[in-house]
Amino acid sequence: MISCRNVSVSYDGKAAVxxxxxxxxxxxxLCVVGENGSGKSSLMKCVLGLLKPSSGEITFDGLSRxxxxxxxxxxxxxxxxxxxxxEVVLSGxxxxxxxxSFYGKADKACAELNMERLGVTSLKRKSYRDLxxxxxxxxxxxxxxxxxxxxxxxDEPVTGLDPAMASDMYDLLESExxxxxxxxxxxxxxxxxxxxxxxxxxLQKKAVFLGSAEQYAASDFYxxxxxxxxx
Amino acid sequence: MSSLIALFAELLxxxxxxxxxxxxxxxxxxxxxxxxxLVLKRYSMIGDGLSxxxxxxxxxxxxxxxxxxxxxxxxxxxxxFMLLRISESSKIxxxxxxxxxxxxxxxxxxxxxxxxxxxNADVCNYMFGAILALSRSDVYLSIAVAVAVLxxxxxxxxxxxxxxxxxxxxxxxxxxxxxxxxxxxxLTAMVIVVGMRMMGAMLISSLIIFPALTAMRVFSSFxxxxxxxxxxxxxxxxxxxxxxxGISTPxxxxxxxxxLAAFILFSAAGKAGLKI
Numbered sequence: 139m140i141s142c143r144n145v146s147v148s149y150d151g152k153a154a155v156x157x158x159x160x161x162x163x164x165x166x167x168l169c170v171v172g173e174n175g176s177g178k179s180s181l182m183k184c185v186l187g188l189l190k191p192s193s194g195e196i197t198f199d200g201l202s203r204x205x206x207x208x209x210x211x212x213x214x215x216x217x218x219x220x221x222x223x224x225e226v227v228l229s230g231x232x233x234x235x236x237x238x239s240f241y242g243k244a245d246k247a248c249a250e251l252n253m254e255r256l257g258v259t260s261l262k263r264k265s266y267r268d269l270x271x272x273x274x275x276x277x278x279x280x281x282x283x284x285x286x287x288x289x290x291x292x293d294e295p296v297t298g299l300d301p302a303m304a305s306d307m308y309d310l311l312e313s314e315x316x317x318x319x320x321x322x323x324x325x326x327x328x329x330x331x332x333x334x335x336x337x338x339x340x341l342q343k344k345a346v347f348l349g350s351a352e353q354y355a356a357s358d359f360y361x362x363x364x365x366x367x368x369x
Numbered sequence: 370m371s372s373l374i375a376l377f378a379e380l381l382x383x384x385x386x387x388x389x390x391x392x393x394x395x396x397x398x399x400x401x402x403x404x405x406x407l408v409l410k411r412y413s414m415i416g417d418g419l420s421x422x423x424x425x426x427x428x429x430x431x432x433x434x435x436x437x438x439x440x441x442x443x444x445x446x447x448x449x450f451m452l453l454r455i456s457e458s459s460k461i462x463x464x465x466x467x468x469x470x471x472x473x474x475x476x477x478x479x480x481x482x483x484x485x486x487x488x489n490a491d492v493c494n495y496m497f498g499a500i501l502a503l504s505r506s507d508v509y510l511s512i513a514v515a516v517a518v519l520x521x522x523x524x525x526x527x528x529x530x531x532x533x534x535x536x537x538x539x540x541x542x543x544x545x546x547x548x549x550x551x552x553x554x555x556l557t558a559m560v561i562v563v564g565m566r567m568m569g570a571m572l573i574s575s576l577i578i579f580p581a582l583t584a585m586r587v588f589s590s591f592x593x594x595x596x597x598x599x600x601x602x603x604x605x606x607x608x609x610x611x612x613x614x615g616i617s618t619p620x621x622x623x624x625x626x627x628x629l630a631a632f633i634l635f636s637a638a639g640k641a642g643l644k645i
Contacts, residue, residue: 188540221591225592229527233544235528
C-alpha cells in the first residue's frame, strides 16, 4: 500500500530521519516507536505529504490521499477556534469532495456514526474550544475515522486519554482493522504497540528494528526498554 | 424612532447615497466573510499590509495618470500572494516582514504623491475614503467583485472551514490547502482594493477584522460566527453611514467606531456568559 525507500529528512542540515525504508501492506497495523526526537513524527509527516523528504521516495499503491484519515498531535490544533464538534467531525469528509461541493447525506451519516462510536454524540453542538483534552482527542479521532476509507494514521493517539478510554480506543482501532482498514501509528506505549501492532518499526533516526510484533517482543530493544519502563 | 425613519427616508432619496449604500453593504459583507478566516489563521496583518500596498499603488497610478483601480488590482493581488508566502515560511518572522512591506509601500506612496500631484483631494480620498464620491464605473466594478467573492466563498465554504481549522489535516487527506489559501488571499486583495475607495486605505482593514472578532466573542460554531459577522458588518455599516450623514462625520471613521461599539458590547455579553 505504501512503500518508503531510503527516506531521509533534515532540518537545517541536521538529519532527523536517516535512510529509513519500510512497507505498509493492506491490513497491517504498523506501530512506529522510539524516543522523543527519534524522527517518528517527521517520518509520518513525510508519508502524509506535509514534509518533503530531503532524499528517498514514498510511493502509494492503490491508495489516494482522500482515503487517509489522520489524527495529529493535539498541539497543532488551535485552542480558541469557534467550531462545533459536528463541524469538526464532518470536515473529515472534505478531501473526498471536489471544489465547489457540499456535504451530502452519506457524509453526515458517516460523521454521526463515528461520533457515536467515540461517544461524543452528546457533545455534537458544543464548541470545540470548550472541550477537555480527552474530549478533544476523541473528537479528532472521530474526524480521522470519518476521513479514513483505507488507511488511518495516528500520531500518539492515547495522549490525554485515561487508561479505560485508551483501551477502548485500541479496541476501536482493532475493529477498524478487522473491517479491512490499515493502521499506522506512532506510540510511546510499547506494551500496547506489541499487543495491538502487527509490525513494529523502532526509530533512532535510522530504523534500528523492523519486523513483526512477536519478533520485537523477543528482541533486546523491547526487553531493555520494558525493563526500565516497568520500574 | 420616527425621526430615525425620516432620516433613512431622506438618505435614500439621494441617488449617490443609494449607490454608496449598495456598494458598501456588499463590500462590508465580503470583508466580514473573509475576515473570519483571516483572523482565525492569524493573517489579520495581511489585510492591513495590503491596504498600505494598495495606497502606494494608487499613488503611483495617479502620478502616471493611469486608471487607479486597473493598476492597483494586479499589484495588490501580487502582494497578497507574496505576503502569504512570507507568512507560511517559518524562517522569516511573518508579522515583522508584513510590517516592513506595508510601511515601505506607504512611504513610497507618500513620496510619489508629494513629488507629483501633492496631497490633493483625490489622495485624501484614498487615504480616508470617499464613499459618496463613487463613480458609476466604481460601482459596477465593486458589485462585480463583491458578487464574485460571495459566490466563491459560499461554494468553497466547506473547504475553507477545513483549511482554516486544521491545514495539515486538510492537506494530508487530499485537499489542496495552498489553493484555498491563495483563493482567500486573492479575494482579500480584491475586496481591499474595492473597499479602499469607500473606507480609505487607513481604515479598510478594520472592516475585515472587527466583525469576525466581535462575532467570536459570543458565537461558538464556525457557521454561526460567519453568519453573525456578515450580518453584524452590514448593520454596523448602515448605522455608521446614518451617523455620518446625521452629524456630518467622515463615513469610514464612523463605521469603524460603530464596529468598535459592537465589539465592546459583544465582549461584555460574552464575559457575562452569553454563549451561543
